[in-house]
Amino acid sequence: MTDSYRLVIGGDLADAASGETFQSIDPSTGEAFADVAKAGAEDVQWAVEAARRAFDEGPWPRMKGRERAAALLKVADLVKQNAGELAELEAHDAGHTIRMAKNADVGMVISTFRAFAELAGREDDEEALPRNPGSFNYLRREPIGVCAAITPWNFPIQMAAWKIAPAIATGNAVVLKPASYTPLTSLELGRLCLEAGLPEGVVQVLPGPGAAAGESLVESPLVDKVAFTGSTEVGRRIMQLASGTIKKCTLELGGKSPSIVLDDVDMDYAVDGVLWGVFFHNGQVCTAGTRAFVARAIYEDFVAELVKRAEESTVGPAMDPASDLGPIVAKTQLETVERYVDIGQQEGAKLLTGGERAAVDGHGGGFYHQPTVFAADNSMKIAQEEIFGPVLAVIPFEDEDEAVRLANDSIYGLGGAVWSGSLPRAVKVAEQLRTGTVWINDYHMINPRYPFGGYKQSGIGREHGKIGFDEYREIKHIHVDLGGQVRSRHPWWDISVPKREPRVPGPETPGSKPAG
Ligand code: NDP
Numbered sequence: 001m002t003d004s005y006r007l008v009i010g011g012d013l014a015d016a017a018s019g020e021t022f023q024s025i026d027p028s029t030g031e032a033f034a035d036v037a038k039a040g041a042e043d044v045q046w047a048v049e050a051a052r053r054a055f056d057e058g059p060w061p062r063m064k065g066r067e068r069a070a071a072l073l074k075v076a077d078l079v080k081q082n083a084g085e086l087a088e089l090e091a092h093d094a095g096h097t098i099r100m101a102k103n104a105d106v107g108m109v110i111s112t113f114r115a116f117a118e119l120a121g122r123e124d125d126e127e128a129l130p131r132n133p134g135s136f137n138y139l140r141r142e143p144i145g146v147c148a149a150i151t152p153w154n155f156p157i158q159m160a161a162w163k164i165a166p167a168i169a170t171g172n173a174v175v176l177k178p179a180s181y182t183p184l185t186s187l188e189l190g191r192l193c194l195e196a197g198l199p200e201g202v203v204q205v206l207p208g209p210g211a212a213a214g215e216s217l218v219e220s221p222l223v224d225k226v227a228f229t230g231s232t233e234v235g236r237r238i239m240q241l242a243s244g245t246i247k248k249c250t251l252e253l254g255g256k257s258p259s260i261v262l263d264d265v266d267m268d269y270a271v272d273g274v275l276w277g278v279f280f281h282n283g284q285v286c287t288a289g290t291r292a293f294v295a296r297a298i299y300e301d302f303v304a305e306l307v308k309r310a311e312e313s314t315v316g317p318a319m320d321p322a323s324d325l326g327p328i329v330a331k332t333q334l335e336t337v338e339r340y341v342d343i344g345q346q347e348g349a350k351l352l353t354g355g356e357r358a359a360v361d362g363h364g365g366g367f368y369h370q371p372t373v374f375a376a377d378n379s380m381k382i383a384q385e386e387i388f389g390p391v392l393a394v395i396p397f398e399d400e401d402e403a404v405r406l407a408n409d410s411i412y413g414l415g416g417a418v419w420s421g422s423l424p425r426a427v428k429v430a431e432q433l434r435t436g437t438v439w440i441n442d443y444h445m446i447n448p449r450y451p452f453g454g455y456k457q458s459g460i461g462r463e464h465g466k467i468g469f470d471e472y473r474e475i476k477h478i479h480v481d482l483g484g485q486v487r488s489r490h491p492w493w494d495i496s497v498p499k500r501e502p503r504v505p506g507p508e509t510p511g512s513k514p515a516g
Helices: 041-056 065-081 085-094 098-119 156-169 183-193 210-218 234-241 265-282 296-312 331-346 402-410 425-431 465-470 487-491
Strands: 004-005 005-010 010-015 023-027 031-037 124-126 135-143 146-150 173-177 204-205 225-229 249-254 258-261 289-294 350-353 374-375 389-396 418-419 473-481
Touching: 005 041, 005 183, 023 085, 031 085, 031 183, 041 146, 041 156, 041 173, 041 210, 065 085, 065 098, 065 156, 065 183, 085 183, 098 156, 098 465, 124 374, 135 265, 146 156, 146 487, 156 183, 156 210, 156 225, 156 465, 173 210, 183 204, 183 265, 210 234, 210 265, 225 234, 234 249, 258 265, 258 402, 265 289, 265 296, 265 389, 265 418, 289 296, 289 402, 296 374, 296 389, 331 389, 389 402, 402 425, 418 425, 465 487
Parallel strands: 004 031, 146 173, 146 225, 173 204, 225 249, 258 289, 258 418, 289 389, 374 389
Antiparallel strands: 005 010, 005 204, 023 031, 124 135, 135 473, 350 374
């Protein structure tokens, strides 16, 4: 007997217009455990029209920031009250170990809603601009309108929160399409937004195939902005589709992040840190430290210890609190990992450990893979392409210049880490990396108050913090003529209006001119 999940649409729960459903598979067992309504183009149209009404006519964008903040805090409270159920759902739907789902996922959702509530509560939507003689100028930050959010399968409820919270905190309406492998916690979060009293149409969640529901959403002329997290390949397609109506896009895409280990490192600490950087959630993490660059002087000892500890980690079912690594999200993704292991061996990388499916007692149908370590070269495919699985390429370097050069030799630029006993050395290396985040002697520390996003083909724009908040706002400049004294002497069509000296000495501001 499987549970059933319906779309969150138009302020209610509903079946898909077609009546179609699809199954969600538990990757720990390989068995279906939920039926999910499958949204298509008709549902997308219904949802964007409801979102449009919520934005154009409804109270949400017109509320004060502090009122919206109160609603976001209510959502955070409801997530907290339902933390246990949400964590278990994430474990079954996405294969997150229950430890990670409880401690990382649900906690991050709560702190994300709280962080954006805090920003909304600041009500910083108006700001005076530098003075200009004869006029008063100010800017307003206004919501963009209807936002389409499309999320990947690796961190379903976190990604949903990363999109919904800033979109609604700034007064937008949002239609979220979660990944087809992992729709359940996003639907539950949408349902909790309704329970928190958000007006009809402000938050809607529509699981459905990317090529149908996703594309209809991105192409809809009623949508003003697209916020996407996923692969670089689909990000490229989203940009193309969004260009038809010049939609604003923020894209959080793939990564191949470096973990640089300098020769003065605390070996014990850094071995664990590098393993955590790559094998956290089986490497199905956009910032996973999948390339470890290790100083030649310590390479042999470091790698021997790394391999030993990788072999000691426990692969097991998501609901088992003893599991360090749970299952891979789906059979096709497990096959992708296997394909890259084969590619690594064909291109001459040396397999140091792993490389096989992992056998887990009583869970023969699950999608498990051993943590895998290759001694590799940075030019190999396994060091250049995103695998999104538990595969580490270890690469030696001679000096810090070479480490920086190799680390930056990638089309991606999302995250990375430097491990060193000397902070000045680590900072010097960190500042030369072409990535959106660098951790020093740490990994995967993401805070909804600090910006997150990628250089190069890892994306456009930033999520989180004030910068992420502003990605969901338009900027309007308002010019107020103060009495028309200048105009009465110099008609509008006379573009040679002389610059007037400011009456009060102050910062120099150029005189306003007709736009050209
Ligand atoms: P995909 O890019 O395949 O899919 C992401 C989302 O896009 C899914 O909801 C998918 O729907 C949808 N989608 C697929 N095709 C289209 C389309 N043509 N138009 C509109 N939407 C579409 O990524 P994965 O889900 O496989 O996630 C893994 C990827 O996400 C990795 O490459 C990883 O690096 C990246 N990622 C990046 C992060 C970052 O912050 N930079 C964070 C997390 C992941 P459906 O599921 O139905 O196919």
